[in-house]
Amino acid sequence: xxxxxxxxxxxxxxxxxxxxxxxxxxxxxxxxxxxxxxxxxxxxxxxxxxxxxxxxxxxxxxxxxx
Numbered sequence: 001x002x003x004x005x006x007x008x009x010x011x012x013x014x015x016x017x018x019x020x021x022x023x024x025x026x027x028x029x030x031x032x033x034x035x036x037x038x039x040x041x042x043x044x045x046x047x048x049x050x051x052x053x054x055x056x057x058x059x060x061x062x063x064x065x066x
């Protein structure tokens with residue numbers, strides 16, 4: 001390993017720590033919002049079973065072939 005690379009990596013420790021802290025804060029905020037929404041937002045299950053306003057794919061495919 002080149003000496004320059006080592007010192008460049010060491011100099012970036014503060015940046016990495018700040019990014020880790022920002023990621024942790026964002027994860028906490030998302031968790032709070034998820035719980036406050038009674039676990040409906042940010043949930044894959046909600047997206048899969050949620051109401052859809054679009055017609056089913058089969059209806060869209062047949063409606064344009066008239």
